[in-house]
Amino acid sequence: MKNTLPVTRYYGSKRKIINQIWEFIESENLEFDSTLDIFGGTGTFSYKAKIEGKEAHYSDIFKFNTLIGKALIQNNTHKITDAELNFVLTKDDNFNYKFFIKEIFSDIYYLEHENELIDIMVQNINRLKNYYSKYIAYYALFQTCLIKRPFNTFHRKNLNLRTNDVERQFGNKVTWEKSIEDLFRKFCIEANSYIFNNNRKNTATKSSALSCTKTADLIYIDPPYVSEKGSHVDYHSRYHFLEALVNYETFKDYVNFEKLNHEVKLGKTLEFESKTSISNDISSLIQKYNNKIIVFSYRNKGIPSIKELKNIFIENNMCCRICLIKTHSYALNKSNKALGEYLFIAKPKK
Structure with missing residues (x-):
């Protein structure tokens, strides 16, 4: 099976840590056959899900990103000719x-x-x-x-x-x-x-996260990072x-x-994208999918804080495990050693 992830040149790409993210997901023994990457971006998560044989659904608010999703995720067989x-x-x-x-x-x-x-x-x-x-x-x-x-x-x-x-x-x-x-x-x-063809009906659609009509067994959320300090x-x-x-x-x-x-x-x-509304936006999104498995990529020193984000999951009737991914080598941001990558793996409370 294909295992080479596309090279990305985007700020905040998870390419360097996607295998660690997937290992944490697998360690939870979660049962899921389909994924929805709701901030699709570079397509790294959806491409990894496709590699793993899942039905991968990609969504992004930007048309240019959506075309990347159609080229690499939705497309199973077609190649451009000379x-x-x-x-x-x-x-x-x-x-x-x-x-x-x-x-x-x-x-x-x-x-x-x-x-x-x-x-x-x-x-x-x-x-x-x-x-x-x-x-x-x-x-x-x-x-x-x-x-x-x-x-x-x-x-x-x-x-x-x-x-x-x-x-x-x-x-x-x-x-x-x-x-x-x-x-x-x-x-x-x-x-x-x-x-490559994983023999699944993968899709890529253009939509904002809050208006997305797609769903899946597992929802992957990697929202824009809004720092608690400085300009954004x-x-x-x-x-x-x-x-x-x-x-x-x-x-x-x-x-x-x-x-x-x-x-x-x-x-x-x-x-x-707004410091004043991002916590409410995140809460609305988690509420929308609180009957699914949610995997949420996040960094510390942001809005909301790690503690506040955990409380948002609890308020939406979900239990979660918080994992620290020990890497800070970020494309375009290699100097800030204080930043840590976290992964929230959440499930509906029984």
């Missing part, structure tokens, strides 16, 4: 291209010729006939865009960090200077290697550019030109 890959990368002289990325994000994230190529690629992806080929191509484009960005995010206008001729203590100059074409080909090949950079702000790519024809109507990075407001929400 012909399709070449089509995406080739400018069609008979097609009337738009250049929204080049116009709106000039000198913000990428060089001008890169912006123009991204414009062409997105429109060519949307012209592919097979939907799963589109999803895989988008996955490869997302990974390409991320790896060419300082810190793999889009919440700052900082192209200069890549272009300045200075000695660097961070980032990967060699990767930054690889062509978009070469990186896209690499990630298409990589994506194809992740496709929400997930949307980090990855709004990718959401713009998958809403190419309409995103220009949602650009905040008052921000230096021209943040695209599509999909922006306070659900699970």
